[in-house]
Amino acid sequence: MNRTLYTLILHLALPFIFLRLSWRAWRAPAYGKRIGERFAVGLPSFRGGGIWIHAVSLGESIAAAPLIRELLARHPELPITVTCMTPTGSERIQALFGERIQHCYLPYDLPWACARFLDRLQPKLAVIMETELWPNHIHACHVRGIPVALANARLSERSARGYARFARLTAPMLGELDLIAAQTEVEAERFRQLGAHPTCVEVTGSIKFDLSVDAELPRHAAELRASWGAAGRPVWIAASTHAGEDEVMLQAHRRLLDEHPEALLILVPRHPERFDQVFELCRREGLATVRRSTEEAPGAEVQVLLGDTLGELLFLYALADLALVGGSLVANGGHNLLEPAALGKPLLSGPHLFNFLEIAAQLRGAGDLLEVEDAAQLHAALRMLFADPAQAQQRAAAGLAVMRANQGALARLLGGLESLLARA
CATH class of the missing domain: 3.40.50.2000 (Glycogen Phosphorylase B;)
Known part of the structure; x- marks a missing residue:
């Protein structure tokens, strides 16, 4: 399956995406709020030209916190935008950083939504936490010349087998990444075998070890x-x-x-x-x-x-x-x-x-x-x-x-x- 077929399937799945979102909103009302952001509609007013960090859910948001703090300290001149996909992640991001960062839900991986989002944000750098890989978002950054880094990257053997089944989609996507900062050498090798450029893959370890606890x-x-x-x-x-x-x-x-x-x-x-x-x-x-x-x-x-x-x-x-x-x-x-x-x-x-x-x-x-x-x-x-x-x-x-x-x-x-x- 290539990216064109993937995009077609994603559009055909939109009614089911709406149904799932409605079901989740019934169970957790927070899912029923800010739905427009998931389609790049009604996005907040952003300062452009900064760093965009995507942390899909609560766990990734917690892992990203030390990185966000350090980037805020190193680059006070650059706006930092943090996106996620879940209400718990959103609440944690806003509780941790408040108005120090820009925030919204990441739009779904639809080409027109990706384009609207990036046209509004115009980041200098995109940082994706762990394994949240979206082919159209990554491609949209690539064609705009926005470098994309996969930070704290992890890839289990089971996930690697899943990606390998869709090599015509995943290999070009991984090839468009500018940096894969893998947690271990085993995971780094899995990324290489799936199509990532070897020169873009580094073993940096897990930033979760750098957690600092307030005394x-x-x-x-x-x-x-x-x-x-x-x-x-x-x-x-x-x-x-x-x-x-x-x-x-x-x-x-x-x-x-x-x-x-x-x-x-x-x-x-x-x-x-x-x-x-x-x-x-x-x-x-x-x-x-x-x-x-x-x-x-x-x-x-x-x-x-x-x-x-x-x-x-x-x-x-x-x-x-x-x-x-x-x-x-x-x-x-x-x-x-x-x-x-x-x-x-x-x-x-x-x-x-x-x-x-x-x-x-x-x-x-x-x-x-x-x-x-x-x-x-x-x-x-x-x-x-x-x-x-x-x-x-x-x-x-x-x-x-x-x-x-x-x-x-x-x-x-x-x-x-x-x-x-x-x-x-």
Whole structure:
């Protein structure tokens, strides 16, 4: 399939795209807002001639934050525009940067929408985070002479096989990229084999290792926890959970309560549209639950704190003693393990970590990451770590050591981007 056929199929799929958008808006009303932006209609007024960064969703927005901060500091004369595709990503971007950046949803990959968007924005440089590759957007930049960089690029073996099935579409697209800053050499080689120019592919590492934690964050968390009277309670967090995982967390927590009646679980669903559903699940399970959004203190009688706020995940991690990162007990590929690691939290996850294979391997090899498959294994891991604080601390220290050993990717990526800006 080439780009012309891809574009035709995309146009034919527009009725289904509208239906899916309507369905998502029914489940999460935020999807029903700013729909025009998705078709390059009603775009905000932009200052042109700057840097455009695309971070598809919440995870990529978090990963892009250090890069955005550094570009704002290095190039105060250039407007920085950040796009995404999801309301959670949009809310996080605006919460982090406010009016320091320009922001809208990225229009769908339709040639006329791409053209309207780029004509309005006129960027000097386009930066795409991780693997959000859109052939028409990339081609539109290429024909306008706008360099395009794929930053923090990752490509699993499964994704590479998928791209290879559409080589007539993906090879020209990858050939139009000016920089692919891959996380690992294995991923760099996959990009080369799929059609990227070898001279444009560099191994820079993962900028997720360059996460910096505000020194005040742990102190604020400790103060809040003390105000709850929970300084001595066993507190663990299950974060970024997906459907099918919350039940496992609650089963394991119920078993933990048999041994530690004062234990508290901070349960944080990945998607806001599931907040109410998970709250009702906790209530049906007979667990005393309060919602973080109410700012009600989880007293001694409370067994679950539902993390139903946005932009607060790092703070919620800081409140806990142990952290399980979700999206990994179901075949979703996992979420960012490095956020709790940076806060010195012993790590747990499920076995499905194909989005973070290299990071997971390093954390596991260092002795931090514990992988569990079900409620029984999760309970056993929680019981062991709470019973042996020295081992928990040793694991946390190992995770921090992995973080420090891998830092520097952001500086390497910025070097490549500065080279592209100099050519623009």
